[in-house]
Each structure stands twice: as C-alpha cells, then as structure tokens.
Amino acid sequence: MESLSSAVVGSRASSFYDCSQIAVANLDVMKVPAALVVGASSQACNVTTLQFTTPSSGHVALQTYSYCGGNLNITSYIHNDDYNKVVTVYYTDAAGDSTPLTSLQLNYQESVGNTGWEIWSAVTPAYYDGVDELLNITYQATDIGQTYHEILNADVTASGAPAPTIPGPPPPYASPLGFSDDISEYLEIASGSQPENVLSRMFLNINPSVSGTASGVVVAGQSGPSYPSNDPDYEYTWVRDSSLTMSVVQKLYHAATNSSAKSQFEGVLFQYAGARANEQIDPNLQTGLGEPKFNLDNSVFTGPWGRPQNDGPATSAITLMQFAHSYLAAGGDLQTVNQKIYNSSAYPSTAPVQKDLLFVARNWSSPTFDLWEEVEDPTQFYDRIVQRRALKMGVKFANLMNDSSTAATLNEALNAITLSFDLFWNPGRQILLYEYGPVLRGKSSFLDNAVVLGLIHGYAHDGFYAYTNDQVQSTIVRLATSFIDVFPLFNSTQHDAEGRPLGIPQGRYPEDTYTGTGSVANGGNPWYLCTAALAQYFFTAASEYNAAGKFQVTNTSKDFFDYFAPAADVTVGKTYSRNSAQFNAVVAAFKGWGDSFFRTVKFFTPSTGRLAEEYNRNNGTAQGCPDLTWSYAAFLTAAFKRASLNGQTDYVETLANLGFAPN
Numbered sequence: 150m151e152s153l154s155s156a157v158v159g160s161r162a163s164s165f166y167d168c169s170q171i172a173v174a175n176l177d178v179m180k181v182p183a184a185l186v187v188g189a190s191s192q193a194c195n196v197t198t199l200q201f202t203t204p205s206s207g208h209v210a211l212q213t214y215s216y217c218g219g220n221l222n223i224t225s226y227i228h229n230d231d232y233n234k235v236v237t238v239y240y241t242d243a244a245g246d247s248t249p250l251t252s253l254q255l256n257y258q259e260s261v262g263n264t265g266w267e268i269w270s271a272v273t274p275a276y277y278d279g280v281d282e283l284l285n286i287t288y289q290a291t292d293i294g295q296t297y298h299e300i301l302n303a304d305v306t307a308s309g310a311p312a313p314t315i316p317g318p319p320p321p322y323a324s325p326l327g328f329s330d331d332i333s334e335y336l337e338i339a340s341g342s343q344p345e346n347v348l349s350r351m352f353l354n355i356n357p358s359v360s361g362t363a364s365g366v367v368v369a370g371q372s373g374p375s376y377p378s379n380d381p382d383y384e385y386t387w388v389r390d391s392s393l394t395m396s397v398v399q400k401l402y403h404a405a406t407n408s409s410a411k412s413q414f415e416g417v418l419f420q421y422a423g424a425r426a427n428e429q430i431d432p433n434l435q436t437g438l439g440e441p442k443f444n445l446d447n448s449v450f451t452g453p454w455g456r457p458q459n460d461g462p463a464t465s466a467i468t469l470m471q472f473a474h475s476y477l478a479a480g481g482d483l484q485t486v487n488q489k490i491y492n493s494s495a496y497p498s499t500a501p502v503q504k505d506l507l508f509v510a511r512n513w514s515s516p517t518f519d520l521w522e523e524v525e526d527p528t529q530f531y532d533r534i535v536q537r538r539a540l541k542m543g544v545k546f547a548n549l550m551n552d553s554s555t556a557a558t559l560n561e562a563l564n565a566i567t568l569s570f571d572l573f574w575n576p577g578r579q580i581l582l583y584e585y586g587p588v589l590r591g592k593s594s595f596l597d598n599a600v601v602l603g604l605i606h607g608y609a610h611d612g613f614y615a616y617t618n619d620q621v622q623s624t625i626v627r628l629a630t631s632f633i634d635v636f637p638l639f640n641s642t643q644h645d646a647e648g649r650p651l652g653i654p655q656g657r658y659p660e661d662t663y664t665g666t667g668s669v670a671n672g673g674n675p676w677y678l679c680t681a682a683l684a685q686y687f688f689t690a691a692s693e694y695n696a697a698g699k700f701q702v703t704n705t706s707k708d709f710f711d712y713f714a715p716a717a718d719v720t721v722g723k724t725y726s727r728n729s730a731q732f733n734a735v736v737a738a739f740k741g742w743g744d745s746f747f748r749t750v751k752f753f754t755p756s757t758g759r760l761a762e763e764y765n766r767n768n769g770t771a772q773g774c775p776d777l778t779w780s781y782a783a784f785l786t787a788a789f790k791r792a793s794l795n796g797q798t799d800y801v802e803t804l805a806n807l808g809f810a811p812n
Contacts, residue, residue, distance in 0.1 A: 195308035208297035219276030219312030231290035243279025252587035276312035277577035323650035325741025351781035363447035365424030370774035388461030404801040410808035455518035462505035463539035510562035528585040534607035619706035652746030665773025674763035678783035685787035687743035714738035
C-alpha cells in the first residue's frame with residue numbers, strides 16, 4: 150500500500166545514455182532496467198531539439214526527443230501551474246497505429262531557476278511496438294481542472310545502435326525437484342510452529358484491540374498511532390485486504406470440525422458481512438463503493454488517496470459468497486443468508502453482496518487505481534479477473550437466492566468482461582500486461598505481481614486463464630526472473646546454509662521505488678506476500694496438471710519449461726501424459742520451485758516469526774509495516790495449497806480446530 154498524495158513521481162537519474170548531442174546540458178533521464186536494454190550500445194543518439202530555452206508563454210513545450218537503441222527519450226518544459234500534474238506524450242507505433250500502449254507519462258526532474266518552469270522527462274523501451282510519429286503532449290493540472298496540449302505531428306527516426314532483441318529468461322540457477330523435508334517440517338502444525346504463529350498473528354489484526362474499533366474490521370497492519378511503529382500508518386481497514394483475510398477465515402470455517410472453533414469463525418464472518426454493509430451506506434463516500442479504506446470505527450477515510458479502487462467490491466463479494474455456501478453446507482438457513490449476506494435491497498444495513506455485485510456489473514470498465522494504489526487506468530488485469538470471478542459466482546448465487554433480475558444483469562456484464570481480456574496479451578513482450586495503457590511510474594517492463602495475485606484471487610476454476618495457461622506461464626517466467634538483477638540480496642544469497650536453493654525474492658514490480666515508508670530511487674524491496682504467491686502458483690499449477698493428467702508445450706510456454714523444468718526436456722507441440730518421464734519431471738519441478746519460494750519466505754523471516762510487509766533488497770531485514778495482515782493471509786493460502794498437493798487432506802482442518810484467542 151502506498152498513499153498517492155501526489156502525481157509527481159521521483160525518477161531514477163542515470164548516465165546510461167550518451168546525451169552529448171542534447172542541446173540542454175545536465176539533463177537527467179530515467180534509468181531503464183538493464184534487462185530491458187540488452188543489445189544497446191554507447192553509440193550516440195540523434196536528438197531532435199524543439200525548444201532551446203524556457204518558453205516565453207504557454208504551459209507545455211516539448212524540449213527534446215530521440216528514438217535511440219530502441220528507447221524513446223522525451224524531455225519537456227512544463228509550467229508549474231499546479232502541484233499535481235500528469236504529463237503524457239502520445240505517439241504512433243511502427244504500423245502507424247495509436248493505442249493505449251503508445252503513450253508515455255513523463256516524470257518531474259527539476260525546476261528551472263526562478264522561471265516558473267520545470268523539466269519533465271522519461272525514457273522507455275519502445276522497440277516492442279516501434280515509434281513512427283509523436284502526436285501531441287498533454288499536460289493535466291489535476292487540482293485546478295485544466296488540461297493543456299501541444300500538437301507535435303513530429304516524425305521519429307531511429308538512431309544509435311539497432312533495437313535490441315527481446316531478452317529471454319536467463320539460464321536457471323537451480324533445478325529443485327520434489328518437496329523438501331525442511332519445508333515440510335517448517336509448515337507442520339504443532340505447538341509453537343510457524344503456521345500456528347501465523348494464524349495467531351493474523352487474528353490479532355481481526356477486531357484488533359484498538360479503542361473504538363468496530364466489529365468485523367481488519368486492521369491492515371500493526372503500524373499507526375496505536376502501535377509502537379507509526380510509519381507507515383496502516384491503522385485502517387482496507388476493503389481489499391479485509392476481504393482477502395476473511396477469505397482465509399472462510400477456509401478455516403469450512404474445514405473446522407471442532408464446534409467451538411467453527412462457531413468462532415462463523416461469528417467473525419457474520420461480523421465482517423455487517424461491517425461491509427455499513428461501509429456501503431456511509432454518507433461520506435466520495436466514490437461510491439470504490440472507496441478503498443475506512444477508519445477502524447468503520448467510518449470512511451476522507452483524506453487524499455488513490456480512489457476509486459474497484460476491485461474491493463469484487464473480492465468482498467467473492468469471500469462472502471464462499472462463506473454463504475459453507476454456512477449452508479454446515480446446516481445454515483437460506484433466510485439468514487438473505488438477510489445477513491445477500492439482499493442489500495431489503496436489508497441494506499446487514500447484507501452487502503447484492504450491492505457489491507451490481508456495482509461490479511456497472512463499473513468494471515471504469516477508471517480505477519491498481520491494487521498498489523499508485524496508478525489509475527480503466528484496464529487493470531487484477532481488477533478485471535477478480536471482477537469476472539465475482540460476476541460468474543454472482544450469477545449462480547443470485548439465482549440461488551431467487552433473484553433472476555440481478556442474475557441477468559450480472560450475466561450480461563460477465564459476457565462483456567470476458568470478451569475484454571484479449572487486450573492484455575502482448576505478443577511482442579510475451580507477457581500478460583498488468584494494465585493495458587501507457588507506461589506509468591516508469592513501469593516500462595509492464596511486469597507486475599498483480600497478475601499472479603489476480604490468478605490467486607480471481608481464477609474462477611473454469612479454465613479461463615488457468616494457472617497452466619501458456620500465456621500465464623510465459624508471464625510467470627519473465628516476471629519471476631525480472632528480479633534477479635534488481636535485488637542485490639539474491640546475487641549474494643541464492644541458497645540457505647545447507648545449500649538448498651532459495652526462490653528468487655519477489656517484489657511488486659521491477660521498477661518499484663517504495664521502501665515501506667517512502668519512495669527513493671532503487672528503493673523497492675521484495676515482499677513476503679509476493680514471494681509466497683509464487684510458491685502458491687507452482688503448487689496450484691502442479692495440482693492442475695495432476696487433475697488434467699496431461700499437458701502440452703507451446704511456443705509461448707517453452708521458455709517457462711526450459712527455465713523451471715529443464716530436466717523434463719520438453720518439445721513444442723507434444724502432449725505429455727501422466728506417468729511419462731516428462732510429466733513426472735515437470736510436476737516434481739513445480740513442487741521443488743514452490744518449496745524454494747517458500748524457503749525464501751522462511752529464510753528472511755525474523756526469529757520471532759512475524760511477517761512484515763517487505764524484506765530489505767540488500768540484507769533481507771524485515772521492513773515496512775510490521776505484522777502486515779495480508780502477509781499472514783498469503784502465507785496460509787500458500788501452505789494450504791502445498792498441503793492439498795501433498796495429499797494432507799486434514800491440514801486445514803487441523804489448523805482450523807485450534808481456533809483463536811479473542812482480542
């Protein structure tokens with residue numbers, strides 16, 4: 150989580166480019182990750198200068214541009230009319246087409262003396278699609294509601310070194326096979342074990358013992374005015390985080406056979422449903438049900454923030470529909486579900502699901518901030534896939550509740566949202582884009598663990614973007630390996646003390662600058678929940694192959710298998726069935742990699758067993774928000790998937806029957 154209090158984003162200064170031909174000296178540019186500029190050389194760029202000095206009038210003027218070595222480099226003068234600014238250059242690709250991908254957001258670099266002008270710039274790899282013509286530059290002064298343009302219609306000619314070829318994954322540094330005893334021991338449920346510790350720590354954040362806390366809320370982490378750490382201030386209940394945490398509680402409720410523990414979980418889940426309903430009717434909502442967070446008394450947070458966040462209503466509805474099914478399976482009655490979970494029309498103060506589902510149906514294509522609360526775009530992969538799952542579940546659930554009108558509305562939106570996903574596959578990059586839009590916050594790789602988390606939270610178990618989808622696999626290998634050169638930690642620590650491989654530490658995205666308390670160049674860190682998500686991905690993918698009894702390799706997925714299962718030596722176009730050497734080798738590799746990523750979580754967890762938000766990119770020390778609730782939830786869901794793959798059918802039941810100590 151990161152407050153989006155300003156649209157001004159810090160840049161990474163670099164001397165990566167030979168700027169000897171730029172007419173304005175001492176101009177910093179944003180650094181491009183080395184993995185994205187393979188093949189670039191020190192050949193000089195041909196830089197076109199349109200504005201040699203600060204403008205005498207106007208609000209925006211493009212200063213220089215070049216397309217060198219496959220990278221588009223833009224600098225511009227922007228008049229300081231407003232604190233919050235969004236500056237975007239629009240261009241056409243090599244085919245002459247203008248799409249949401251052919252635009253580039255610039256970043257503040259420096260002020261120009263006492264002139265009232267600022268230098269804004271950006272550089273991004275553009276060779277995937279090419280550049281033909283700069284169309285215009287648009288400057289939005291968001292606080293004062295003004296937008297300024299400069300029409301360019303400037304032809305762009307490539308210079309410098311030839312554009313690099315798209316880099317493939319590096320050679321694998323390890324080839325783990327099968328489950329490991331150390332992870333089996335680590336995840337064993339026993340007194341004082343890490344799973345028991347994680348369960349207890351997670352429940353400390355549900356109905357936390359903070360004065361004035363409303364029933365059913367989840368504090369995002371133990372950091373804020375009521376806790377020893379006050380930076381960052383996470384003493385709020387986020388709609389998304391709460392729903393993901395309560396999804397774990399739902400799994401515990403479903404599995405529990407101890408009547409006391411089951412009753413505890415049921416009570417908490419009904420409290421959560423009531424809290425969500427109260428959030429929906431708060432009179433101070435600024436963006437409707439897209440409000441991202443609330444105070445612990447369940448009143449809406451009204452300060453500046455990245456809003457709306459339209460994934461929350463979807464994930465909340467998913468969790469509560471799952472709870473309703475488990476409640477009915479345990480002998481609960483349909484009328485209680487109607488009054489306390491579903492029917493928002495008749496019971497607006499207690500039943501939130503119908504209202505959340507209808508919000509998703511009517512707003513799935515609307516602008517929304519991403520799950521990291523940093524960038525706004527109407528086409529976010531994470532949002533779309535959790536919204537699709539909510540709608541698919543919602544159609545069946547509405548029919549179960551004899552609400553055919555709502556079911557019809559949801560089904561119409563489901564069909565429309567399903568057709569929208571072709572936008573996300575980018576054949577040039579061979580990845581699923583985290584968002585179909587311009588380069589935002591310097592995320593020129595378009596790689597983001599939001600895609601993996603989207604699968605975990607949004608897969609509807611209907612084959613639509615399954616874990617073993619070849620586009621998913623191509624994305625996974627490029628995302629996972631993108632952090633190899635980003636985190637110094639990994640280059641110094643690839644194995645534990647016994648020589649067992651550690652999975653690549655996973656951050657939010659390669660260009661991240663968020664330290665847990667602020668943003669600095671090269672400041673982004675690995676996150677426990679992102680690393681656990683990769684473990685869960687491999688356990689789930691192995692389960693999918695076991696269920697299918699076969700798999701096929703495509704040109705799109707070949708890099709994935711070559712990196713994560715080289716011993717299988719698979720061939721494009723072939724189908725491998727259960728009990729073949731290749732099938733067994735792939736499943737064993739998935740188990741091994743899942744354990745390796747879990748081993749990374751274990752290795753960098755402090756001796757207390759407490760999971761913060763991040764661990765330091767250089768030395769692995771926990772930092773950011775202490776006791777992040779989402780970290781605990783991610784740990785448990787990954788452990789549950791491993792146990793299922795390992796045939797431990799009573800694993801979740803055993804943990805659930807421990808119950809929890811009320812706060």
